[in-house]
Amino acid sequence: MRMNLLHASLLLSVVSLAIAEATADFECPPTVSLAFTEAHHYDDVDYDPNTGSSINGSFWTDSNTMETLHLLMLQTGRSDFDGLADNSFLGRNALIPFTDWTTFTGPFIDDAGWAVLALWTMAEYKAMRHQENVDEFLAAAATVYDLIASNWDDTCGGGVWWTVDHTYKNAITNELFLTLSAQGYLRFKNDTYLENAKKAWAWIESSGMRNAQGLYNDGLVFGTCVNNGETTWTYNQGVILSGLGALYAATGNETLIHEAEITIDATILNLTSNGVLKESCDDVKLEGTPCDSDQQIFKGIWLKHLQYFLIFARSKHPELVDKYKAFITSQSEAVSRFATDPHLDIGSVWYGINEGGSIFSVQSLASGIMAHVANAEYGTCLDI
Ligand SMILES: *[C@@H]1O[C@H](CO)[C@@H](O)[C@H](O)[C@H]1NC(C)=O
Ligand SMILES: *[C@@H]1O[C@H](CO)[C@@H](O)[C@H](O)[C@H]1NC(C)=O
Ligand SMILES: *[C@@H]1O[C@H](CO)[C@@H](O)[C@H](O)[C@H]1NC(C)=O
Numbered sequence: 001m002r003m004n005l006l007h008a009s010l011l012l013s014v015v016s017l018a019i020a021e022a023t024a025d026f027e028c029p030p031t032v033s034l035a036f037t038e039a040h041h042y043d044d045v046d047y048d049p050n051t052g053s054s055i056n057g058s059f060w061t062d063s064n065t066m067e068t069l070h071l072l073m074l075q076t077g078r079s080d081f082d083g084l085a086d087n088s089f090l091g092r093n094a095l096i097p098f099t100d101w102t103t104f105t106g107p108f109i110d111d112a113g114w115a116v117l118a119l120w121t122m123a124e125y126k127a128m129r130h131q132e133n134v135d136e137f138l139a140a141a142a143t144v145y146d147l148i149a150s151n152w153d154d155t156c157g158g159g160v161w162w163t164v165d166h167t168y169k170n171a172i173t174n175e176l177f178l179t180l181s182a183q184g185y186l187r188f189k190n191d192t193y194l195e196n197a198k199k200a201w202a203w204i205e206s207s208g209m210r211n212a213q214g215l216y217n218d219g220l221v222f223g224t225c226v227n228n229g230e231t232t233w234t235y236n237q238g239v240i241l242s243g244l245g246a247l248y249a250a251t252g253n254e255t256l257i258h259e260a261e262i263t264i265d266a267t268i269l270n271l272t273s274n275g276v277l278k279e280s281c282d283d284v285k286l287e288g289t290p291c292d293s294d295q296q297i298f299k300g301i302w303l304k305h306l307q308y309f310l311i312f313a314r315s316k317h318p319e320l321v322d323k324y325k326a327f328i329t330s331q332s333e334a335v336s337r338f339a340t341d342p343h344l345d346i347g348s349v350w351y352g353i354n355e356g357g358s359i360f361s362v363q364s365l366a367s368g369i370m371a372h373v374a375n376a377e378y379g380t381c382l383d384i
């Protein structure tokens, strides 16, 4: 469905986060090539076009993968995976008018959050590259966003619940609600989204979920509402960044940049080994239990949301790109050097050679691709 140009340009202003504008000014051929090589490997080997899903994947991790492949195409101006948005399980459900999104997204409110991010990024690609009508994608995203927002209540002073049975308030669900609300405002200029973003950040800030090291623990104890001291997963340090960056872009409040830097610097200091991100469960010898399939994608999500933070912050804070450039590059290099096998599969352990603890899955592949995509945009351009 083609639209006339006027409608198309109005629509671009609605869906665009200026990812393409922010990025088209510089492309580093070797890092872009590496990102596409791995993205094609995913598409060739792990993506099933009949179902629109990854083989051995899951809905929420697939949402992340779809978002990343479209982000890569947007930031480079390429169209290698044209048609993927409509073919994807999420996209084809957006195109069906009778999809029941409550059933579709399931009991986990955070899973719904990842779906909205994927729908917006796919819509942005379709609109920018092909001037396609993306009303269905945006309507689906709006419906899922409202579902998330309807799970906010006053228990523990605010916050959205992690699941529909309302037993746990945690960091990831609320960080997603923050980033969706702030990005939603930037995209649609709808004040409800801005109010929700401010409300979400005010609650997160006062919740006590960030510990003395500057890292977010998993969530709050049911009943007492105190920080439960549980694992500081890397993705909990990541999604907050895109939320703060987008809210900064919306309000110009410099404190938000400072708050994000606290968590970035704490992650680099405390959740790394040899200067490379390390999930606690990556160290099988220390932890005993290996990362599960969800945890295998967390480090990549950290990098993707650092990338978004830089997209939002960099026009007024170009020094932040310089500050984190080398770290971003180190992650992509470690993925190539330590985690990638001769078949181009990428394992879960990045910080050192695989001593048997690295798990090779579609989630760990997607995670590695996210490191390469962030590096292609904001890393150091190395001669190969
Ligand atoms: C999916 O998992 C099965 C069982 O572990 C395995 O045999 C198969 O190779 C996997 N397929 C892909 C594409 O990862
Ligand atoms: C703004 O967003 C809210 C929440 O999704 C929605 O109910 C409302 O209709 C939107 N307003 C406009 C003008 O689109
Ligand atoms: C800026 O953000 C900080 C941190 O959340 C907050 O305390 C402060 O009130 C905000 N300033 C304005 C003008 O909204």
Ligand SMILES: *[C@@H]1O[C@H](CO)[C@@H](O)[C@H](O)[C@H]1NC(C)=O
Binding pocket: 213, 269, 270, 271, 272
């Ligand atoms: C993170 O900080 C805590 C508390 O300061 C410390 O016990 C732990 O060893 C640190 N972990 C890493 C990987 O640096």
